[in-house]
Amino acid sequence: xxxxxxxxxxxxxxxxxxxxxxxxxxxxxxxxxxxxxxxxxxxxxxxxxxxxxxxxxxxxxxxxxxxxxxxxxxxxxxxxxxxxxxxxxxxxxxxxxxxxxxxxxxxxxxxxxxxxxxxxxxxxxxxxxxxxxxxxxxxxxxxxxxxxxxxxxxxxx
Amino acid sequence: xxxxxxxxxxxxxxxxxxxxxxxxxxxxxxxxxxxxxxxxxxxxxxxxxxxxxxxxxxxxxxxxxxxxxxxxxxxxxxxxxxxxxxxxxxxxxxxxxxxxxxxxxxxxxxxxxxxxxxxxxxxxxxxxxxxxxxxxxxxxxxxxxxxxxxxxxxxxxxxxxxxxxxxxxxxxxxxxxxxxxxxxxxxxxxxxxxxxxxxxxxxxxxxxxxxxxxxxxxxxxxxxxxxxxxxxxxxxxxxxxxxxxxxxxxxxxxxxxxxxxxxxxxxxxxxxxxxxxxxxxxxxxxxxxxxxxxxxxxxxxxxxxxxxxxxxxxxxxxxxxxxxxxxxxxxxxxxxxxxxxxxxxxxxxxxxxxxxxxxxxxxxxxxxxxxxxxxxxxxxxxxxxxxxxxxxxxxxxxxxxxxxxxxxxxxxxxxxxxxxxxxxxxxxxxxxxxxxxxxxxxxxxxxxxxxxxxxxxxxxxxxxxxxxxxxxxxxxxxxxxxxxxxxxxxxxxxxxxxxxxxxxxxxxxxxxxxxxxxxxxxxxxxxxxxxxxxxxxxxxxx
Numbered sequence: 075x076x077x078x079x080x081x082x083x084x085x086x087x088x089x090x091x092x093x094x095x096x097x098x099x100x101x102x103x104x105x106x107x108x109x110x111x112x113x114x115x116x117x118x119x120x121x122x123x124x125x126x127x128x129x130x131x132x133x134x135x136x137x138x139x140x141x142x143x144x145x146x147x148x149x150x151x152x153x154x155x156x157x158x159x160x161x162x163x164x165x166x167x168x169x170x171x172x173x174x175x176x177x178x179x180x181x182x183x184x185x186x187x188x189x190x191x192x193x194x195x196x197x198x199x200x201x202x203x204x205x206x207x208x209x210x211x212x213x214x215x216x217x218x219x220x221x222x223x224x225x226x227x228x229x230x231x
Numbered sequence: 232x233x234x235x236x237x238x239x240x241x242x243x244x245x246x247x248x249x250x251x252x253x254x255x256x257x258x259x260x261x262x263x264x265x266x267x268x269x270x271x272x273x274x275x276x277x278x279x280x281x282x283x284x285x286x287x288x289x290x291x292x293x294x295x296x297x298x299x300x301x302x303x304x305x306x307x308x309x310x311x312x313x314x315x316x317x318x319x320x321x322x323x324x325x326x327x328x329x330x331x332x333x334x335x336x337x338x339x340x341x342x343x344x345x346x347x348x349x350x351x352x353x354x355x356x357x358x359x360x361x362x363x364x365x366x367x368x369x370x371x372x373x374x375x376x377x378x379x380x381x382x383x384x385x386x387x388x389x390x391x392x393x394x395x396x397x398x399x400x401x402x403x404x405x406x407x408x409x410x411x412x413x414x415x416x417x418x419x420x421x422x423x424x425x426x427x428x429x430x431x432x433x434x435x436x437x438x439x440x441x442x443x444x445x446x447x448x449x450x451x452x453x454x455x456x457x458x459x460x461x462x463x464x465x466x467x468x469x470x471x472x473x474x475x476x477x478x479x480x481x482x483x484x485x486x487x488x489x490x491x492x493x494x495x496x497x498x499x500x501x502x503x504x505x506x507x508x509x510x511x512x513x514x515x516x517x518x519x520x521x522x523x524x525x526x527x528x529x530x531x532x533x534x535x536x537x538x539x540x541x542x543x544x545x546x547x548x549x550x551x552x553x554x555x556x557x558x559x560x561x562x563x564x565x566x567x568x569x570x571x572x573x574x575x576x577x578x579x580x581x582x583x584x585x586x587x588x589x590x591x592x593x594x595x596x597x598x599x600x601x602x603x604x605x606x607x608x609x610x611x612x613x614x615x616x617x618x619x620x621x622x623x624x625x626x627x628x629x630x631x632x633x634x635x636x637x638x639x640x641x642x643x644x645x646x647x648x649x650x651x652x653x654x655x656x657x658x659x660x661x662x663x664x665x666x667x668x669x670x671x672x673x674x675x676x677x678x679x680x681x682x683x684x685x686x687x688x689x690x691x692x693x694x695x696x697x698x699x700x701x702x703x704x705x706x707x708x709x710x711x712x713x714x715x716x717x718x719x720x721x722x723x724x725x726x727x728x729x730x731x732x733x734x735x736x737x738x739x740x741x742x743x744x745x746x747x748x749x750x751x752x753x754x755x756x757x758x759x760x761x762x763x764x765x766x767x768x769x770x771x772x773x
Contacts, residue, residue: 117735121469123477124513124728126385127453127541127574135571139460140469147466 078107080187081165082178085151088193088230095230096191097159108165109185110155112148113177145169174214179222191228234295240376241291241313244320248284252277267331270654271607271647276327283323287316314373314380314727321363322356322722329363330356350615353488353521360722361484361517364729373730384727388513389576391720394713395534396583397592398527404584407532410503410767411539414759418507419543422448422755423550429747439468441551443475443744447751449547450540451476451511457548457572462555467742474740475748477732480511483756488522494764498522498529504763505529506536508756513728516721523614527714530721538577545569583713592709603703604711605651605667610718611702612649617695621645624692632686633677640673644696650674650703667703674700 081096083089100106121140122133148169156162170177182190195216219227254260255277264270290312299305337349348354367373373381399407423444430440441462445454452473459469487509491501505518519533549569586592604611613621622645624630630641644650650671652663674696681688688696740748 117733118466120731120733120736121473122456122731123452123473123736124511124731125451125453125456126388126513126724126728127450127544128456129571129575131571132457135460136456139464140466143464143466143469 076106076189078109078185078187078189080178080182080185080190081108081110082113082190082192083110083151083155084112085154086193086196088196090193092191092193092230093155093159095228097161100159100161100164104161104164108162109181109187110152110162110165110167111178111181112151112167112169113174114144114148114169114171115174116172118144118171175218175222178219179224183224188225189228190223190225191230194229194231237376238291238295238313240374241287241294241316244316245284245287245291248280248287248320252280252284255280264327267328267335269327269331271651272327272609274607274657276323279319279323283316283319287312290316311380311383314377315383317374317377317380318384318723318726318730321367321726322360322719325359325363325726326356326722329359330354333359351489352485355521356722357517357520357725358484360726361729361732364726365732368730368732369734381727381730384724384730387720388516388724388728389579391717391724392534392538393576393579393583394717394720395527395531396580397587397710397713398531399535399584399587401588403531404535407535408539411506411536414503414507414762414766415536415539415543417762418755418759419448419540419547422751423547425754426747426751427554429750433743433747435743435747436465436468437555438462438464439472439744440747441555442468443472443747445544445547445551446472446476447510447748447755449544450537451480451514453512453541454544454547457544458551461548461552468744470736470739471742471744472748474737475745476510477737478740479748479752480509480514481732481737483509483752484514484518484521487518487756490760491522494760496764499532500763500767502529502532502534503536503767504760506533506540507759507763510752512537512541513725517725520721527610527718538580541574541577544574545572548572587710592713603668603671604708605664605671605703607651607657608649608711608715610714611651613644613695613699613702617691617698618645618648620689620691620695624689629688629692630677630686632680634673636669637673637677637680640670641677641696643670644674644699650699671700671703 079096079099081092083093096108100108118140119137122128122136125133128136152167168181170181172180178190178192181187255273260276261270261273264273264276269276290309294309294312299310333349333354337347337354341347352358426444426447427440429435430437430443442455442459442464445458446452448454455469455472455476458464464472487505488501491504496504501522502519505515505522509515509518515533515537516530519529523529546569549565621641625641625645630638633641640650647654650667652666652670656663656666677686677688678693678696678700680686681693
């Protein structure tokens with residue numbers, strides 16, 4: 075039914091469900107084209123907060139470090155997917171930076187995807203000192219995404 | 232056509248400012264300004280709105296007519312112009328309208344609340360400016376046309392600190408320098424080691440404790456930014472650390488001035504405490520101006536502590552790099568750690584200090600109070616606490632032994648909150664100056680009579696009058712101009728920095744960093760409070 079699926083994942087519990095759903099479909103239908111998209115929230119660029127003391131060189135060094143760190147974490151995420159789902163080798167992996175909802179819909183449009191798959195909405199976890207996960211786990215509001223959709227959206231149960 | 236559309240907000244702001252300036256010039260706003268107690272700034276309002284409005288229009292027309300280029304003029308003037316004008320409009324609106332309105336509303340709510348809200352929350356133009364920046368960025372977001380200009384805030388704040396250099400004497404800098412090196416040295420190193428120790432106890436990764444220790448110990452987010460690449464901090468560690476520091480810093484910005492006032496701290500003590508206990512250096516400046524925005528005594532002390540902390544930053548980076556490098560085998564050059572991290576703007580501060588100390592801004596005849604300025608100026612006003620002291624004393628008939636001229640001078644001081652001529656004579660500078668100076672002489676007579684026990688005045692009343700007299704003794708017009716610019720630069724810079732505090736960056740606080748951050752932050756703030764009260768006495772500041 076669908077030819078090109080855009081799987082949006084950043085390793086959260088909800089996103090793991092989306093991964094499982096899509097790669098099961100890919101196993102059932104090997105001709106299905108899958109693109110795995112990881113969006114880096116543009117707000118990471120504002121990480122320097124109200125710092126005003128450092129020189130622009132120190133700022134640049136910091137932002138380069140943040141970018142390298144994120145790239146490493148994304149690479150680890152993709153490796154985890156490939157290790158979990160052998161069929162993921164057939165998929166294309168893409169990384170973009172920007173507003174999450176806008177970037178997902180823009181990529182879907184550019185690649186002419188006919189289905190976007192994301193994980194379900196999850197309640198925010200209560201504060202825990204052990205919650206030191208990766209820095210990628212940004213949240214997106216559905217009301218931002220829905221008006222921009224260029225193709226059907228599937229929320230993996 | 233699209234370029235004109237892009238410049239439309241700047242054109243609207245420029246036109247609005249010019250219309251405002253022209254209306255104010257006709258005198259139509261005098262009644263409103265009097266009701267808001269801002270009528271003494273009307274001349275400044277007219278000049279600033281017309282000048283900023285004209286620059287905004289000119290810049291917007293140039294930007295509409297030509298393609299954006301890569302020249303220095305494009306990068307540093309034309310592209311940031313929209314943001315600069317937006318922040319200036321916000322700064323003017325806050326100083327001339329929002330702050331007075333907040334005061335009036337707080338006073339009217341006093342019977343209901345039992346206290347003055349603006350006093351408890353220190354809602355002066357500095358705090359309101361930061362809040363306005365935070366609200367704007369977290370609701371509508373920074374408008375596209377303003378984004379390059381908002382980035383100028385960092386540079387403008389540095390310029391403010393450089394200009395502050397002209398306000399110190401050798402004696403002040405030497406005395407404050409000794410205090411700050413000892414206090415900051417102890418608390419910076421103490422907090423860094425406390426966090427490293429806590430990290431060890433809670434078995435946290437070195438990269439996380441390294442980045443958190445610098446942030447909590449030295450200068451907040453700035454130290455985090457400088458140290459994170461050195462200790463190879465992970466993204467979550469940076470996010471949690473920056474969130475923790477920003478949240479803690481914002482709470483400190485409101486809480487410190489209130490506690491300082493409740494504890495009866497003098498400006499030197501508060502400046503020292505804020506400069507030691509508050510994490511982010513921008514919030515140190517904000518808290519110092521929140522404690523006392525009328526004169527810059529507190530800011531002068533706080534900034535010396537701030538600068539000392541910043542000078543400790545390369546040392547701490549070196550220590551953490553060595554500590555981290557031992558385990559990872561990572562080698563970094565002395566240049567990349569110390570030279571690159573050295574805050575160059577401090578050289579500008581020292582240059583202005585040296586120029587001022589050599590008398591380049593103040594001809595000898597202007598030194599030591601020989602130059603008196605009784606013109607309208609926000610900074611020559613007495614503080615609101617001093618005003619209340621004088622007002623209460625007048626209502627209790629405490630000035631009964633004064634001559635008619637002396638009583639008139641005191642009454643006028645209460646009315647105008649500063650020594651000045653008559654408001655209606657302000658156009659006649661000679662007459663205005665003459666009346667102002669004679670009022671100052673009468674007030675000096677009041678102090679002399681009190682000293683000779685001819686009249687009885689409380690210590691607080693004498694202190695308030697002494698301060699009012701001191702405020703109109705200026706070193707030179709150049710220094711006054713530099714100080715006026717500096718206050719606007721600080722207001723501009725802090726609004727711009729407020730715009731860079733996003734809700735996301737604050738709410739990402741969490742994990743172990745928030746636990747260790749709260750323990751170390753509260754320990755540092757509490758201990759430094761008692762140490763400052765115990766050790767720091769009032770330093771004579773000019």
